[in-house]
């Protein structure tokens with residue numbers, strides 16, 4: 001099961017979803033493939049969320065709550 005961490009990027013001032021188990025690196029990549037230097041990440045989820053990240057994480061949550069039934 002994937003865990004997400006919402007953090008604000010200093011590049012576009014939007015809050016993106018990052019995989020919580022991602023190893024610390026000089027650059028980190030959000031689920032929408034926005035990349036940002038680790039040093040430019042704000043440890044806050046206050047702000048405007050990235051729509052692409054919301055949709056991707058939303059789809060993941062739906063699949064978790066209601067797994068597709070085999071036909």
Ligand SMILES: [Zn+2]
Nearest residue numbers: 016032050053
């Ligand atoms: Zn994003």
